[in-house]
Amino acid sequence: MIISMKLHATRAEIDAVVERIQEFGYKVHSIEGEERVVIGVVGLGDVTPCLESLEAMPQVDKAVRISAPYKFVSREFRSTKSQIVANGVEIGGDTFVTMAGPCSVESERQIIDTAQFVARHGAQFLRGGAFKPRTSPYDFQGLEEAGLKLLRKAKDETGLGIITEVMSDRDVDLIAEYADILQIGARNMQNFALLKTLGRANRPVMLKRGLSSTIKELLMSAEYIVAHGNPNVILCERGIRTFETETRNTCDITAVAVLNELSHLPVVLDPSHATGRRSLVPALSRAGVAIGADGLIVEVHPCPEKAMSDGAQSLSFPQFAGMMDDLGPYINLWKESRVAALATA
Amino acid sequence: MIISMKLHATRAEIDAVVERIQEFGYKVHSIEGEERVVIGVVGLGDVTPCLESLEAMPQVDKAVRISAPYKFVSREFRSTKSQIVANGVEIGGDTFVTMAGPCSVESERQIIDTAQFVARHGAQFLRGGAFKPRTSPYDFQGLEEAGLKLLRKAKDETGLGIITEVMSDRDVDLIAEYADILQIGARNMQNFALLKTLGRANRPVMLKRGLSSTIKELLMSAEYIVAHGNPNVILCERGIRTFETETRNTCDITAVAVLNELSHLPVVLDPSHATGRRSLVPALSRAGVAIGADGLIVEVHPCPEKAMSDGAQSLSFPQFAGMMDDLGPYINLWKESRVAALATA
Amino acid sequence: MIISMKLHATRAEIDAVVERIQEFGYKVHSIEGEERVVIGVVGLGDVTPCLESLEAMPQVDKAVRISAPYKFVSREFRSTKSQIVANGVEIGGDTFVTMAGPCSVESERQIIDTAQFVARHGAQFLRGGAFKPRTSPYDFQGLEEAGLKLLRKAKDETGLGIITEVMSDRDVDLIAEYADILQIGARNMQNFALLKTLGRANRPVMLKRGLSSTIKELLMSAEYIVAHGNPNVILCERGIRTFETETRNTCDITAVAVLNELSHLPVVLDPSHATGRRSLVPALSRAGVAIGADGLIVEVHPCPEKAMSDGAQSLSFPQFAGMMDDLGPYINLWKESRVAALATA
């Protein structure tokens, strides 16, 4: 059950609602927006009496029953798509968003050159890892704070928003100073301590689907962040692990359409990790636009064969430029249908 | 190694080449086309001396080394896409092909009505199973030859080509009398006895990827058919089996792009089995067009809720019509880029 | 619903039961044993009235409701384990059964030597493929009937029973002349045309689980064979396909315990295909005995490094002898608990 308070309800009015809920024996989770407070209620059994009682309270705008195990992130809670704003760009609205850049921040030259190039060719965000999750303890682990500073420099020069990965709850505050979007990697999708901390962060979060996580588990992890106070979550399909070895992962592209049915949160596709091979990235990106993703996150490197990580899946500059040209007419079709959908929403 | 003979080489000229190859200790597989004979050579070790010797023979057009384990179906063997003609329609050329119809042929009324409707809305082929592979021995097993006769009737009334499934090598000849394309289901992708028999069939074959078959295994199974004499194979991605349960299978859409890199054979996408849910079929179909599939095979039923099989994934008539309208502009983009590719090939 | 007739019921008595069932609108499947006829009834809705009516008929021994989708193979149908006899050996009883031999029959010397060795070290059955399912059309496809003749020779010299693979419904009769058990490979587990033909064969069948088949699907395929008339089915776990590449397949050993709960059919473990590495075979075999499999099927070759197929997973003669010694005390524990279970059954 989700209770939406009237605009600008007072603290006393909210407390009265919480008390009423507790009298019925239910547990309360609340999200306080700037204008409106929303209260999530979790409980077993028939909630009808409680629901009716709450609807009768003047400070309550509406009370809705939600059957999915994820509450705040479900379409039942919000029937129209959420728009999430980062660095002035709206994700989930009528702009198709491109996030591009290297796997790792390696040097000032590398990141600035890349930022300038991708900005010129239509990207709105620069991606680049400063803290890197690596399978081997002996592999390059990222430039850490020095890398964050280079990302800021790139932002200053290009105006691009910054998206970069957070690996530990200890780093959330530091990275939030530099980044416009906090990225959570596949291996941390169920790092619940981190998810709870992100609930208190003042930045949007892009949550990548785990290697073998179900769509439902992805939504439950998003619910963790939202239930702990941060409604600005972007979902990301980046390929799952299967028996197929021709590609690095198997892109579950249908998940984009499923997530659009089940949730109001924006969904971004990562064709670079999904394939692991740069030659496949443009074709999969077209499919991502066509199926209705809200954006792409793509690896681009000035010299992929010398990249310190993920070289095989990074596009060179000319390849990125070519792909963006190729995507143009597909993005136009996307925009037409998105504008139409928003108009009727 | 693949040896392509000059046009209209004589039997004696061919035999001389085969003898030469055998002198080098290699094994010979040949495909005899109407105009040109192609000889596949399989052997270990350095083939250079044999290759040079063959190229020196006047009746040999070209001799090429092929490193992939699949030979005839590889891009190394043929660098441009194959076009396969069935019922006068070219698959793999510049026409995007739609195959539509019910999972099973159930009655005359059902199959004729469906054929007329899908023909009016842009389909070139009618699908419908007369021999049905069912997990349970107690489920409906298909109308068998009576079903084939209904398919012919539907073809007579609409002009649509017929694609229907073959489950046993015993049935190949019978079904080939009625069908324009022989469909091999996912569970029979490695039924090698059946594949060998299809090599002798005079109909194109659509080979569906097995539930947990790799892309390479799909190509090896296609190679079986081609190496046994039938070059007209169409590949089909229909979803693989993973841990995800939100959809019936997981569509490995990237496989379409991988197959286009590795093979010259046409590739069709089956969004119905890939998703198992009709609401997801239109979005996935858009993605299939955008990624460069050569066609779609889609389940359509006059009354999905009463279908004897696969009702949940079958589109109703209005849904199919809506989807075909929605796909129009994507198919136009597809056609533009296909025409351009064929022009430069 | 399953109706078991009294011993030696007459044809007229049986027909009367079938008629009664059909009056209730249900579909009938019957298995005719030598002494007793069993009738399977499939139907929707409440079967109580039909059940009560049948139980009142004097020629009916018992009528039981079965909720699982597989009927004849379920524990509901038969609460005690089935024993299946082949070449005088009981599988599923109180003898732990070992089937051993090469992947492929390659030569007289190879198969006779192997048969003699494995017989001396405790095997009851000789395995060896004459018809080989191979991923590549260019790989060795087996000696076919010549291979079957060598298997018979090995049987004549050692007294071992023969188990060998059937790949096509066309070959069932031929192979049944030579083999004591017909083996169905993983890739044919859902070759329904083959399963139906096996239902009419007069030999026990060992059905291997498909690479990505669920336990329930394995039981449904066994049900095909039994429902078509052959109750002598042995199940085989041989590893499933997962993301792990350290082993050829992933042995789902728990499936042995699950199958023992759900079905009365014997279950054999194949540690050779499950691991793909000979060094792992003895340890996994111990686990197979301990978890309660009824037997093992193991690849053994006089010279594994020269085997025409599956060399990496074949045991040498000394390795097989060592493994059988190592298994001895585990098989003793197995026998104790099996004898105790049979006594209380």
Added chain:
Amino acid sequence: MIISMKLHATRAEIDAVVERIQEFGYKVHSIEGEERVVIGVVGLGDVTPCLESLEAMPQVDKAVRISAPYKFVSREFRSTKSQIVANGVEIGGDTFVTMAGPCSVESERQIIDTAQFVARHGAQFLRGGAFKPRTSPYDFQGLEEAGLKLLRKAKDETGLGIITEVMSDRDVDLIAEYADILQIGARNMQNFALLKTLGRANRPVMLKRGLSSTIKELLMSAEYIVAHGNPNVILCERGIRTFETETRNTCDITAVAVLNELSHLPVVLDPSHATGRRSLVPALSRAGVAIGADGLIVEVHPCPEKAMSDGAQSLSFPQFAGMMDDLGPYINLWKESRVAALATA
């Protein structure tokens, strides 16, 4: 390359070795044991000259080349099994170790009763979660420090060692005050920030394999902990995620044998999470003993049907007692072969 220093080498002697390595351009990782320092060297190219130069230094005991990507945890580094001591019990030696207890610590009564019961029936460690990773933010998240205090009370009353889960690097120090072994859950196997912190912890760590992690990735994560200073790592197979739904996970039991080949670290099997069904736990436990695991971790609850988590897979007290009796003769066989192996090591 791994360099093992002589016993009680001085700081200056160690520094001289490090300098020599760096002159060759390699990167140094060192583990400082109480008695002996070990230096790991990571680098590309031919290491022979460096190796020979180091072996010539008097303070160096031995220098070995290691080809596996995991170094310290490999059998190349240490050819005999490691024994890890916790609460006076040696894991990886000649005692088969049983860890038993509830999924979550729920109350004093529950945890003390369980501890007393499992201690009486052969367990050496009490398991029980105080910090719980839960898919849903609305599920019971554990008693946290209050739970740890109850675990200590149970230890005081029974003498059992304590194993409990750590979910965040923030909690390592707190939990290390109460626990004898720090358990890392499947979802945190690649939480690299946590792994690094565990490298500085003064407690053994039990690292569970991730839901879709390969055996190699498990070893790489263990390598993180060891390379950061903590050599006391126990590996745990707890089932992987596959398409099969009959069990909660699919137990990759062969992984136990593979890990024993590749690594010297002890390996524990978790039959409770691997199956998700209590009826399967005893059979799988027998298989675990037979294949050569060093121990079991099993869920036991005084009243499984009222458990706050994992009730379906928890054994009741009588079931646990029965299982331990049943395992007795298998553990005896295990011990015989372990004692023999240690004698020849």
